[in-house]
Amino acid sequence: MSGRTPDAKAADTGLKAWLTTRDHKRIGIMFLVATTAAMALGGVFALLLRLELLMPGETIVDPMTYNRLFTLHGVTMVWLFMIPVIPSGFGNYLLPIMIGARDVAFPRLNLASFYIYLVGAAITLAGMYFGAADTGWTFYVPYSTTSAAALVPVLLGVFTLGWSSVLTGINFIATVHTMRTEGLGWMRMPLFVWTVYGTSIIQVLVTPVLGMALMLIGFDRLLDWGIFDPARGGDPVLYQHLFWFYSHPAVYIMILPAMGVISDVVCAFARKNPFSYEAIVWSTMGITFVGLLTWGHHMFTAGMSTFGAGAFGILSMLVAIFSAIKVFTWVGTLYKGSIALDTPLLYVLAFLFLFIFGGMTGVAVATTSLDVHWHDTYFVVAHFHFIMVGGTISAFLAALHYWLPKLSGRRYPERLGRLGAAGVFVGFNLTFVPQFLLGNRGMPRRYFDYPPAMHTLNAISTVGSWVLGASMLFIASYLLRSLLRGEPAGDNPWGAAGFEWRTSSPPPVHNWTGEPPFERGAYDYTEGSPALEGARDE
Amino acid sequence: MSDLLRQLLMLPDPASEAAREIDVLHFVVLGTTLVGFLAVACVTAWWLWRYRRRGDRPTERVTGSRRLELSIGGALLTLFVGWWVVGFLQYLDLQDAPEGAEEIYVTGKQWMWKFAWPSGRAVVGVLPVPVDRDVRLVLTSRDVVHSFFVPALRMKQDALPGRFTRLDFRADRLGTYPVYCAEYCGQSHARMGATVVVLSAEDYADWVAGRTPATLVPLLKGREVPDVAAEGGLAAEGRRVMQRVGCLACHSLDGSPSVGPTLLGLYGSEVELQGGERVVADSDYLTRALRDPNGQIVAGYDPVMPSFEEQLSAEERVAIFEALRALGDEEAP
């Protein structure tokens, strides 16, 4: 390490120092800020969508505006928020610390990844605004190749975002393989690191396939190459194969790191080792690989062969088992623990309940004959929002509360935190439980209008979305306040044994002063645990 | 019991036996989910209270038993695979109408559903079907992907441009049931609806023959319904199409030899291809033959037929099939 330069830079809080930083922590924070802003934007779109659906008939927006709004909502939430938020945000900040490294393997590439994200996001949003894309985030052909909207800018934007995702994945893979500190074997790594590693593998494997599929749509629109055009020997269903080969594993890109957050938080607040570390690790890797084989369950009614439907159906059942094992392991971790019901754990509980429901309805929609009724209805909308919002956003909020002291050195107000968590939970269920029932009744998704008989459920759902939105606003307000004026947290406010709590909060530029102390495991709460020593001192 | 559950879950009243069977699986799956959810919630709640934090004490290291994990995983997998078996068998039933099912052609286009009968009946937005009889819908699309969704029958199938997909059912309750388009298809996607009308056998026979039964009168108000008798049905239309695009220059309708095989008696018969493979000349074969004629050459003929992929609309293709089917009933000499 070279002399005084790092320390001098640490003090440098100027804008230029931030924008040219190669410090993974700062890059992580910039990712968090950008993705959280994207979430707010996507949330506003969602609220507008729900507002239109408050009453049957055309109310606040015309059909085309509605179609553009749900496209914007989907694209923003998927590619600008959920794919990058936990891996590129928290992952960037925490992964090197958790493995005792001073930075990621390729810091410059890391910064490049952030700028690629920004450029991609700008192209996507500007493209959406000026091009008025209305295809939904799925870009199904031939609608996407014939729609009057200007689609190419959006395709280019998403393509660019994909490269940010791939580069981050490559960086993390190399980091985990080569930067672990002395003595930190694979089976001692924090579970969050495992899930980010699995996520990185998925990102590297599947993202280019989406990029190529989108490029082919672009070729069709710009040059009339018609590679999916039936009149020229093409097959629109094949586009769906390629799309879902990315987009189903993309669900795991969104949920795997969330599962990592849950694993770490549940251990910290139960002050116990995970019920079975190995089971969580192997199920993480299981989801990573079997998750690559299940994409066809999005296509049971799409004109796929019955053979295909059968094969993808049973493969999907397999992947559900890994998630189930994780759930049992989290619950098992509470057994004989020393449990504190602080806000992060409340979000873990919310995650658990919502994820069980989301996951089980996932098994239900993978059951072929049931899916024929539910496919493309609000049942599926509710199902994946249980996973995405109930799962990923709950985990995101858990992570935000759990690691806020690490990132900022300050604490959030516990009482307000619990209130916010309750609001999110109530608002969420109010929004999405009625949607299961709407799906059962047969309300298809992407409808700006519906029969009057479906009014009550839609109205409840819309009211729920307001509760959810207000709760998020409330949470944002107290978190921002505590960033500025929160109580100082000390280095390890939770008495957690995770490696990241063994350095100061926030950590110095190269994360550690001296050799990182990694002799005791990241989940060691037995007699003499360093975590409890710290807690007693306070 | 089932009716109560249906009301609780807000499922529409089913109009076929298959839909009722699917509902049973639906109840079992959601019921199991609920039970599992409650079990996990109870255990969690109990442990949350039982092991609440009382001061900063270390905890003992507990490692899960591998056998427990494996047996829970195995039991769940068995359960899920069981659902899959039942669900997949039911799924197969949705595309498995027996020989002689009533065939109706469905064409989706932005933003309406058009239905056509072999007799030449055609109408937009209203689909009369016979009660207690197997019906096969043959679906295609004129533009983008649409999806034909009848909640009361618990069934849905995408209609794709350039392809024919199938949907088989047997409605057993008279009444009208809404149809939605379930695959996003543009501006008026939300308004691309139709109505399935399950008619008694007599009423349906009337409809197909060109009369309008009383039950249909209000539904058909303001809709254009072509007269069957004047045009001679779909088969006659098919012959006109074949005349127009030039099929008859190379194929005879009366069994006489020509550049290509005769069309008399072709439909449903077994043909030998170049290379010795034998296939049945059904609508799948004919769809391919129109698209890629030289992919499956009948033994003894030259690969000279051009593709008609771009020249024929879905309706015209359907009309040709009907004409061939009518010819197929007559024996080749």
Add this chain to the structure above:
Amino acid sequence: MKRRDVGAFVALLTLTGLSLGASYVPLGAWGMAVALGFAAIKVSVVAVVFMHLARSPRAEALFALGAVVVVAILVLLAAADVMTRT
């Protein structure tokens, strides 16, 4: 050591010649299998000798092998759908 590279080079040229020759033999449906078989052997030679996969850390071999397997699954499952449609 250098002999290894030369050997691989000669082997690759030979395999290319054989593959080209085989394309003139009417093999029917086996033509594709034979041609891809030759390609698979050649890719393995390049990977193992030129790209030093044999002497690399296990992770790299695992990446390469895993990538090939997943691509094969993608191609096969999608093609199987097309081939089994009725």
Add this chain to the structure above:
Amino acid sequence: MSEAHFESAERQADAARLGMWAFLVSEVFLFAGLFTLYGAYRAAWPEAFAEGVRHGAKMLGSLNTVILITSSFAVASSLRALQEDRPRVALRWLLGTLALALGFLAVKAVEYHGHVHEGILPGGHGHHFATLSAPAGQAAFFTLYYVMTGLHALHVVAGAAVLAWLAWRLHTGALDARRAHVLSNGALYWHLVDCVWIVLWPLFYLTGGQA
């Protein structure tokens, strides 16, 4: 430029190499979707695809296969020479590789020119398709031909650019035996370009028999 965050230069080389492999994997998946389309469309249009292959420039394609294999050998030899601390020899091999890369592109250009001349353009455009009895499957074949070989050619261009940069660094002496892993990573990329072509060659030039 020293990377202060690495424990040793050796680790840094390991990380770079592993990162390169991960990148190569993502490159393979860029082609994976196209291989999928090829497999599925070939299954749907066996005869049209075979006909398309028979129509291809078999000898030009085969010549390019030999060129790329030779270039792979050349870049491997260059790396070997640098590892044995003979940078001048390494540079000569590398320049040879570069020449072969340009040769490949030249042959490719001749091939494309021939096709365009015959009226074969992507998307079923061009007068060639008007003469066919069943143009649909062949349109798909030739669109894939252009997209896949075109994407590959782009990779050849990118690879050649990387090799040229490495050659320049060798020439100036900035790249020496101690930093051989940099050349090694460039070579890895070039070998991948070769591997992709080894698979494309049978798909578009050899398998014209009754499949």
